[in-house]
Amino acid sequence: EIVLTQSPDFQSVTPNEKVTITCRASQNIGNFLHWYQQKPGQSPKLLIKYASQSFSGVPSRFSGSGSGTDFTLTINSLEAEDAATYYCHQSRNFPLTFGGGTKVEIK
Amino acid sequence: EVQLVESGGGLVKPGGSLRLSCAASGFIFSEYSMNWVRQAPGKGLEWVSSISTSSNYIYYSDSVKGRFTISRDNAKNSLYLQMNSLRAEDTAIYYCARGMPAAFNWFDLWGQGTLVIVSS
Numbered sequence: 001e002i003v004l005t006q007s008p009d010f011q012s013v014t015p016n017e018k019v020t021i022t023c024r025a026s027q028n029i030g031n032f033l034h035w036y037q038q039k040p041g042q043s044p045k046l047l048i049k050y051a052s053q054s055f056s057g058v059p060s061r062f063s064g065s066g067s068g069t070d071f072t073l074t075i076n077s078l079e080a081e082d083a084a085t086y087y088c089h090q091s092r093n094f095p096l097t098f099g100g101g102t103k104v105e106i107k
Numbered sequence: 108e109v110q111l112v113e114s115g116g117g118l119v120k121p122g123g124s125l126r127l128s129c130a131a132s133g134f135i136f137s138e139y140s141m142n143w144v145r146q147a148p149g150k151g152l153e154w155v156s157s158i159s160t161s162s163n164y165i166y167y168s169d170s171v172k173g174r175f176t177i178s179r180d181n182a183k184n185s186l187y188l189q190m191n192s193l194r195a196e197d198t199a200i201y202y203c204a205r206g207m208p209a210a211f212n213w214f215d216l217w218g219q220g221t222l223v224i225v226s227s
Contacts, residue, residue: 032212050212
């Protein structure tokens with residue numbers, strides 16, 4: 001099973017600051033890494049697919065990078081509406097797995 | 108409107124059974140792989156099961172293999188999850204999620220979820 005380790009677990013950030021979340025895979029997954037945003041009480045939403053491709057309708061301040069085992073989700077100029085938990089997800093192999101999540105709080 | 112709507116959740120005793128349904132609308136259901144993902148209260152996301160467009164390929168997490176059965180009815184635009192021998196640790200919100208056409212990758216559309224509580 002491919003284990004995805006996200007860091008940090010929690011981040012408290014001031015609006016307009018830059019947020020960086022990392023996801024490390026336990027083995028090479030190429031670019032089969034995707035990012036989701038889940039706001040409290042809501043279902044997850046796809047932000048980034050294939051490590052760096054923005055999903056339709058996602059604000060341009062969200063971007064992804066990386067390949068192999070190390071990946072990054074960046075939120076440039078954080079807005080209040082970005083308060084959420086962010087998850088990475090790999091689809092390289094079954095079982096599909098998710099990272100543990102990173103909760104982003106607005107200061 | 109493109110959407111997924113889950114139903115069938117509820118309170119069930121340990122060892123009991125439940126069948127979840129997911130009704131799809133607004134897109135050609137038969138062209139997409141489908142998935143179930145769950146989230147225990149206050150916890151992260153856990154993949155449960157995936158099914159290909161024609162049900163030729165089916166996958167389960169080890170935690171549910173042998174107890175849960177995923178299926179789909181393309182004529183009814185519906186996805187199902189038959190859950191047997193339920194345990195307390197199966198308590199979670201169960202989401203159905205759309206995959207890619209003819210492939211298993213990202214999940215680009217999620218339902219609102221249905222809550223399953225396993226408790227005596």
